[in-house]
Amino acid sequence: MSQAENVIEIRNLSKDYRDFWGRKKVQALKSLSLDVRKGEIFGLLGPNGSGKTTTMKLLLGLLFPTTGDVSIFGQPASNVEKNERIGYLPEESYLYRFLNADETLDFYGRLFNMSPAVRKQRRDELIQQVGIAHARKRQLKEYSKGMTRRIGLAQALINDPDLVLLDEPTSGLDPIGTRDMKDMILKLREQGKTVVMCSHLLADVQDVCDRIAILYGGELKVMGRVDDLLKSKDQEQLLTSPLSPEAHKEIEAVLKKHNAQLLSADRPTTTLEELFLKTVQISQERPGQRYVAEEGGESPLEQKQSVEPSAK
């Protein structure tokens, strides 16, 4: 990978937190080196206190490194100019709660020296995109957590950035909100933007990230493509339409012939997220109906027509 394709380059980055007297309290990050490439979604994973947010803040210049270097678009993290091309969604949306959505986006638009016409256009686009048009005139202190995350994302995108840094983007969101957020992140990649997100919600990271780095105790432990890291080297999976018991036996025989063993044969399950989203969709299409699965019964995803009217 050539240097030109790296949006972020981190070299031997360490960060010590010190007390009032300058004594080292904790080493939050230890000699971290990694690159983030243009157009990818990069995930920083790790348990609480592993150094994810510290890394993010070092990238943004909110913290100063104890040792090591960070460059973004070839410029040091302390350079204000780089912020022209960056969008940042903090861990919690620390926005000004006394502003409404329109005012919030207008304020952040002004910080990028946007003209009134451009500000209005971006504001309207983003409010539609994140789905808070109905609440655009309400002060943010009246927003739910999900709505706050949405307006937070909108402010991060106000300047149409090339690099988007998302700190726990799905934290506190309901499944619909989570799905929407993940869709928006994927859309950013389609638009050619680079995304760095840190999260401890592993399923979310798995769903959207191209590459990940796992930190533990301030150290980089694992880094690579998600597919490569998750792929099982000593097992293979075949996915077929439903099979008869005879077919099962024949397959087992074939496997035996090739010195392989059938470890498991079962109907694949969907994710709980898929089930939840489908249920919400069906409920919106046919209100007043409900489905209670019998033990061993079928999922509503398979049995749309069998959903019965509620007892009401």
Next chain:
Amino acid sequence: MSFDVVDFNLWAGLLHFLQVFCGIAVVFLVAGFLISLIQHGAGGVAGFLKGLTEFATDFARTSPQRIWAICLLTWKEATRRKALYVFVIFALLIMFAGWFLRNAVDRPELQVKNYVSFVLTIISWLSLPVVLLLSCWGLPTDIKNRSLHTVVTKPVRKHELVLGRFLGYSLVGTVVLLVMGVVGYFWTVGQVPEAARSELIGRVPIYGNMSFSTRQGDRLKADLGENFKPDDMAGVNVGDIWEYRSYIEGGTKSRTFYDFKDLDVAAMKRQGEFRIEYNFEAFRSHKGEIDKSLLCRLTIENQQPDAQGKKLRVPLPIFEVKEFSNRASEKTIVLGETITYNEEGTNEIRTVNLFDDLLKGGNITIEAQCLDPGQYLGMARSDLYLRLPDRSFAATYFRGVMGIWLQMLLIIVLGVTASTFVKGPVATLLTFGILVVGGTLSELMRALVTGTQEGGGPFESAYRMFMHLNPSVAVEAGPLTTIMQAVDSVAIGFLWTVQYLFPDFKIFNTTPYVANGFLVPWKAALLPGIAVTLAFVIPCLLLGYFAMKVREMEAK
């Protein structure tokens, strides 16, 4: 009025500012360079130069739109966090104040003084704490709530952040002050009793330079050599602890001279009259009739000699100075266009034209003399002035409000700057401390630094207290005294620096002018206020910039 009105010397002030500013800048640059060298070794030079380049780039790329955005944000923050509730307190105070102020005193001028002092004082006391708290808590709250994270991760320069806050709080303060000022004006005009309305004016005085003569009539000349002491140029000290006034002895040739230069005679001619107002104090050295006034006389001398080299001198009619009298009407001399007088020496009756003869050229001296032997007449520079046509009460009142406004701007600048490097409560204490020290202790510091305060520096004073030594008694010479005075000189050097770092908040107090019915003077009151405020804006902006630049925005 019992204060000296001295025009502010703008150029001298500017020169002084540049000296102090450049001195501090050099100290900071050297310190920055050394710190960079210590931290980075040989690479420190490059780091230092990089820092200077960044500084220049940041200021060169200042964006008015970003500053305006932060200013608007600050305005919305203050208004939506109910800062404007201060109006409710103001409304309550002025709704009921009339009960206590009405009929508090009989004399009209004192009634006006009461109302005006009350209004301007409550405007100050309500508006200044509000802006002090807002400016000291704004940035720390932003940092604590981490709202600032979403701002500093945009292309916002640190000084834009500081400047935006300066302007935002100034906008809030200006609106608060404007509303209170306008309401206070109409309230004052409405509340002042009918009989005292005539005192709602803005007198426009012209002050001269004052000097004294000896008992033999020889005018004291300023000897500005190294042995010069201010007392050499003063009149008689009658032992009054308040040294505001100097005295001349009655029945002798002692005189006080008030020199007026470059008077606008044409403007006075249009006015059609020439008014002299005085506020002399009678001091009796022996018993007499308590209600008997001192007899005094003023003589006007034109400083342009005639062909024979003689200066025109016109003695004015003798007048009385009563003890304990404050009635302005009794202290005014009005001269018409034609003056008839008895010539000194010959006692011939002569007539002169005031504007064409006596005031010709615009340079005159007014001599004051006490005619009662054994008694003393006390006077200060501002005790005699020429009164130009009055300005409206509104003109002086709103200039008074402007004085409060300038003070408010300075508090905002100090508060925001303090909040860039310490948390809200500390910033509040720091700013309040500067306000208290600058408002009350500046004279003491000046006295200590200039050596006019007796008793020496802190160590010598402590030693004197411990040894029960009078401040005016010389300390016995010896090694201990030498060491003590050497340490004191360091402390006084520190104090010398500090007295320039603490603004003198007294200069913003324009209430006495308004309350006493004088127009707040531009050169003596407002110009120094503007100069001091601006002198603090630039260093504070730089200090705020560097403080924000070197601090981590994480609220840990």
